[in-house]
Amino acid sequence: MSSQTIILITGANSGVGFAAAKVIASASPSYHVLVGSRNPENGKKAVSELQAQGSIKGTLTDIQIDVNDQASIDAASKVIEDRFGHLDVLLNNAGVGPPDGELRTQLERTFQTNVIGPMVVTHTLTPLLLKSRNPYSIYVTSGLGSLSMAADPNDPYYQARYDIYRASKAALNMLMIQETKELGPKGVKTFAVCPGLVRSNLRGKTEQDISAGGYAGDPEVSGQTLLSVIEGKRDADVGRAVHKDGVHPW
Ligand SMILES: NC(=O)c1ccc[n+]([C@@H]2O[C@H](COP(=O)([O-])OP(=O)(O)OC[C@H]3O[C@@H](n4cnc5c(N)ncnc54)[C@H](OP(=O)(O)O)[C@@H]3O)[C@@H](O)[C@H]2O)c1
Structure with a gap:
């Protein structure tokens, strides 16, 4: 078994995933980050961009994984099994923002990538997680998925539609809670982690979209939050939706 901590991040070619790969691989030589991307070239x-940063202490490998393609997930699982024999951290980060199209298409695309994809990825990779000495299953959620915050007229995001x-992040949170009951007794620590409002391509690719009109922060701060979970610093909040400064209500 590799002595390094093996970490798979889905959707790591952009935004929060890319920043998390940078922060985690910069934290320790003991981390090996599998940089998941649905497009192998990306x-x-x-x-290459990460290795050129100069801060990297750990190791990095790219791995193709499309969370909506079972053959791709199976192939990634086999690569990890053949090379490492286990997986220590599964960071389900890949996601999509509000898509275009008619209502049914929007619903299907969003739930496909934000809910069905991550759960199937976890289901496929659970046997490898169970071979880890200290496994973590992490879902990147959003405060926008909180039912109580959405229903609170005093919440700053009450008026935000999306x-x-x-709904997709609320569903992801529910499945995360249920996973905690199933895998917790087997030693897996399951979390939802909200990265905060940060710069990324989630809302589109214009500067206005990337910066959310100037309100979006640095995704490396999200990477630090994710690192703190992997380092065990948030273990008291296992099974909850944690963010930089605390825990979101359901
Ligand atoms: N940025 C924020 O303010 C914010 C706030 C709360 C939560 N989040 C969450 O953070 C996570 C990362 O999003 P981001 O903000 O970093 O947006 P992003 O820059 O658009 O990154 C999303 C990543 O997911 C990948 N992806 C999309 N569909 C995929 C699929 N079917 N299979 C594999 N990868 C796929 C994208 O790949 P391509 O490059 O190929 O499209 C990209 O790498 C999402 O779960 C999002 O909901 C973000």
Whole structure:
């Protein structure tokens, strides 16, 4: 078994995933980050960019994984099994923002990538997680998925619509809670982690979209939050939706 901690991040060629790969691989030589990308060229480019940063202490490999393609998930699982024999951290980060199209298409696309994809990825990789000495299963959620915050007229995001996106993250949170009951007794620590409002391509690719009109922060702060979970610093909040400064209400 590799002595390094093996960490798979889905959707790591961009935004929160890319920043998390940078922060985690910069934290310790003991981390090996599998930079997941649905487009192999983007994954290779991301690894090259990360290795050029100068801060990297750990190791990085690109890995193709499309969370909506079972053959791709199975192939990634086999690569990890053959090379490492186990997986220590599964960081389900890949996600999509509000898509275009008619209502049914928007619902299907959003739930496919934000809910069905991550759960199937976890289901497929659970046997490898169970071979880890200290496994973590982490889902990147959003405060927008909180039912009580959505229903609170005093919440700053009360007026924010993104109805389908919000519903997808609420569903992801529920499945995360249920996973905690199943895998917790087997030693897996399951978390939802909200990265905060940060710069990324989630809302589109214009500067206005990337910066959320100037309100979005640095995704490396999200990476630090994710690192703190992997380091065990948030273990008291296992099974909850944690963020930089605390825990979101359901
Ligand atoms: N940024 C924020 O303010 C914010 C706030 C709360 C939560 N989040 C969450 O953070 C996570 C990361 O999003 P982001 O903000 O970093 O947006 P992003 O820059 O658009 O990154 C999303 C990543 O997911 C990948 N992806 C999309 N569909 C995929 C699929 N079917 N299979 C594999 N990868 C796929 C994208 O790949 P491509 O490059 O190929 O499209 C990209 O690498 C999401 O779960 C999002 O909901 C973000």
